[in-house]
């Protein structure tokens with residue numbers, strides 16, 4: 610029960626007490642309907658919380674440079690959150706990160722090469738690009754790390 614050890618930050622490895630594995634901490638939004646209440650850190654395997662949740666007030670204190678971008682980010686969170694937004698979900702159906710050409714599968718976690726951040730296979734994204742069916746599972750070409758986005 611005692612929280613007497615350092616809290617893992619998202620992306621850091623740690624030993625999960627809930628499932629007993631060497632895991633990776635993962636940021637998870639706490640949603641209340643359409644509103645983001647805050648963010649907590651959970652085990653990537655068993656989703657057990659590993660840190661006390663941080664209220665959204667922290668993030669809201671930062672100046673929002675672009676409200677449209679903020680709305681897009683919110684929208685992609687909503688796609689994975691258990692909220693009653695059927696119209697929205699229908700519209701985004703099939704835009705899962707796992708089907709995106711920017712999706713990179715890693716043994717421990719999955720990554721978006723476009724946004725250079727960890728993603729869930731069932732996340733969806735405003736920048737979703739369908740993976741060409743013929744390219745198969747194997748990424749073509751270089752193994753020299755993430756490519757810069759070409760736009």
Ligand SMILES: [Zn+2]
Nearest residue numbers: 625628652655
């Ligand atoms: Zn765990």
